[in-house]
Amino acid sequence: MNGLAGKRILLGITGGIAAYKAIELVRLLGKSGAEVQVVLTGAASQFVTPMTLQAVSGRPVRQDQFDPAHEAAMGHIELARWADMVLVVPASAGFMARLASGFADNLLATLCLATAAPIALAPAMNQQMWQNAATQDNVMRLQQRGIVLWGPASGDQACGETGPGRMLEPEALLYRVQSHFSPGALDGVRVLLTAGPTREPLDPVRFIGNRSSGKMGFSLATAFVAAGARVELVAGPVALATPAGVDRIDVETACEMEQAVMDRVGGCDIFVGCAAVADYRPERIANQKIKKHNDEMEIRLVRNPDILARVAARPAAPFTVGFAAETQDPEGYAEKKRIAKRIDMIAANLVGAPEGGFERDENALTLLWEGGREQLPMSDKRQLAERLVAVVAERYLAARHPSR
Template sequence: MQRLNETNILLGITGGIAAYKTPDLVRKLKAQGANVRVVLTPSAKEFVSPLALQAVSGTPVSLELLDPAAEAAMGHIELAKWADRVLVAPASANFIARLAAGMADDLLSTLCLATSAPLYLAPAMNQQMYRAAATQQNLHTLQTRGVTLLGPAEGEQACGDTGPGRMLEPQELTDLMASAVTTPLLAGVSLLITAGPTREAIDPVRYLSNHSSGKMGYALAKAAQQLGAQVTLVSGPVALSTPFGCRRIDVQSAQQMHQAVMAEVANMDIFIGCAAVADYRPAQQVEQKIKKNRDEMTLSLVKNPDILSDVAARPDRPFVVGFAAETQDMEHYARDKLSRKRLDMIAANDVSKQNIGFNSEQNALSVFWPSGETQLPLCDKHSLALQLLQVIAEQYKEKQDAQDRRKDTGSADR
């Protein structure tokens, strides 16, 4: 389904290294059915070719405010009226400042003042420029005027710095624009996700853990936010950036993850336990580093709290989704876990297969619930997350409807 079918999107591009990604952004917007017209600022032409953007958009690129050919038909007003949505990506610190000041000294800033369409900015700049008090004040000013900010993301930047200021990726921006046009699938839903491994300390320098990278859980958090959910992510130690728009709580051990989940879950509609939580921990953590003075060493292990079971046992339980990473008899063990822990749904994958599961960019899932099942074939984890959330949303709504019917029946009986 083309989620942006016949939506007119005016894409404004300002001067910044992230402008090199905009031909791909245009392509992805058009793949979702959007009609795209592009406006370049003078400095943006130094980073991306107007000819390349014309080729992927299929329409001439607008460059100058005082273009005699365009002005004959009041081109800037025509463009402002044509747009259903205006997206500025990348939005530089300079452009953000001029827009906040209400300036109209080039075509793009003039269009932003002249249009009645919703305006979206995807900031992109050095992390220190983004953190600067002036930039933060300008962004706040624009938000109070109804401008929607998309990002920025955090991570390594072209200058070598690391921090907030990266433009969101073209696929992320496309998904967010699609969500803005349609009613998001998870609008109004509060969702709690666990992700990554846990580390169970043996001594100050050693721990027990597993191979989980956290990529599947982070993909779910990112996709859920794009689908309109309010996402809280409880994360074990991973080398991943916080998905845009998500609240992140960092933990190390299974006990810490249990405490964080129990502190948050009362206010949640859906809980997804995607973390690879250690089943056991050392009975005692040695205060000093253990020296290698014996040929053998015995560790005594005790069981960790079961997060999934404890969430599912609550009287005010949310819709509970578990994960099962198996190496054999996947369906048998997944269905047993679904029943034994009283889950609403479980997503299982076979981590014994190559290029799937832990540390991989791809995954495939078998999804089970008490009255049904479905198979989600191998694909990248973000696409898979969107598919899984579609299934979760359907079953969550079905359960909510059933509960509402029971309430109505109970009221009628009284």
Template sequence: MKASLHNKNILLGVCGGIAAYKSAELLRRLQDTGANVRVVMTSGATKFITPLTFQALSGHPVHTDLLDTEAEAAMGHIELARWADLILIAPATANSIARLASGRADDLLTAIYLASNSKKAVAPAMNHVMWTAETTRENIQKLQKNGTEIFGPASGDQACGETGPGRLLEADKLISSCTQLFDTGELQGIKIMITAGPTYEPIDPVRFIGNRSSGKMGFAIAQAAIEQGAIVSLIAGPVSLNTPEHSKRTDVETALQMHQAVMNNIDGQDIFIATAAVADYRPIKPRSQKIKKTDDEFSISLTPNPDILKEVAALDNPPFTLGFAAETQNVKDYALLKLKNKKLQMIAANQVSHSEDEQDTGFNSEYNALQILWNGGEARLERCRKTQLARQLITLLAKRYHEKTTT
């Protein structure tokens, strides 16, 4: 399934060149794809086109100053860096390319660029002599070495009256290039089953045993897998999330229902990703009527739920298994134990309890950080939005999966 820019967060950086006027059309075209767009302008860009133009088109404030107290209180440069799935700088002047390549962070755009782990791309626009200058070529190579994509430039008539390479790519070509960044085809045709969200175990018709899982991580992984061409089956506990396009979704409520949905459909799956926070226990005898409050103590007898992930990993011909370990302490140790005991290929561990001064990650948060472990290796995915984290995880998973299947 081909990727799209629908619901992608794109930070559009506009630099000070005559081609800045084309960024207004680019902004509108990006929005037409369904992307969420915010605009950051350099001081030079505001001399060619006003921030008000981009504000009117985007419906959002335009960010220009690094040390704007009001902006920092609302959506500061670090928050913008975390928000973006893609930073697209178009047009990128020779000066801005040089500053990015040297690691400068003395204006808002360069600070966001340096502080972000998101995908990055620059679309150069400058005089053809500047583009072919040795210094510019060296700066472009530095950016490419650091993982920045270079879109263009095109050749043709220039504002200076000369002709040659250095024109900003047209909007349709820039959008096509952006789309391709989210479509590497790493899992083309691979069948993946993903569980997500909590389970609710009924005590009586109005009460249940549950947990704080929102399902956001699992749904983000489903979307990331679809972008890479996977055929995704999503089994979701009780969550309030939109179904990722092109996925097959099955809704369940209890652990037993999730167990049945998984085991009935696991045959033929290539990968199984268990992000769901399945309740370990359920009441033995749920009451058929609401339990009335009294002054007496009240106890509930519990029985273990089936271990879905362990059963899948123990099948005669199991899929590649990725488990999740949400822990409150000794995160790595418990995750390694789970990896070994359940005979998994990989496990993603994260801490879900924090003191008041610690960063918000895990359950019900838009952010997460993961420590990925497998037999003989590990990787750490730093805190970022779950949508971004999911893409990083899928890339790592695809690599490990292909290594295993070709060995």
């Protein structure tokens, strides 16, 4: 996937230690055929130099809002019209606040207000700054105006802390830009995806559940949309925002999830069962809160429907992908599950380990299909989802179009 030949990218750089990564991104964009015009804020020039960026972009770097060499002909308006895309890498908390408030007090902010081109931000900041309520409010306001945020990732930070706020790597940002301008590998393909846990009620206040956060499934939904797919997401109870371009259906129990899936699966090309569906549910649900009367209590459980197996058993089944979350021998158990349920592909992951699994921002997967295997190493779930979708697309197209 390329699609960048002749595309004009206005690359804004704001102040932050991640600004050094923008140099490599400029190089990658240029290598992919894009024309790149760099715009530096005053704070950014404390981290990277105009001379370096001019050398890798092949164009003079713009910095001053009132540069006499350009503004005699309303240069900032001309530049705003020139761009096919505005990408701010990194986007600091201060710049995002300025943009959310509509301030045009530097050249980059002015260009963002004056352009009709799509705008994407790659946030980078201290994890506490990212999670601050003011920043999150600005994020919401920017997204409501159609500005896209790519990232941040989670991990170790220059300040010594760990958490969300790392800028996506240049290679991942290049992929996002390419995806924006190129029809995805799954352009027009219909994807039905489940994510998150299910809750099986015991009484009006208690339930049987699991630790799934839904992060992997929601990241997959985002990656499928980026690949051009039309995505329906059946989500268990999670505290996550709906990804842009995704049609979301909320459910709580395994039976509700099964019903939502079976109502829609006939219209999909790919089904991905990423949800951590409860295997069992209470045979009876108490009408009132269960009180403590005895030292022991017995609860009789009955088997929940096997959504993945039921989808794969359909006469005209979609390309079916399952997940196997295991605490030991994940690959061995996953292969048995793949064969028993006759699914096209399965993603095995280890849960309960020091890294990855439930309630974390990173994970690792082993992908298995008939006659094939691919290891996806530990990484941020967003980047992992992009790699998984690329493999799913390859296998789906090979299965549906063997001559390709």
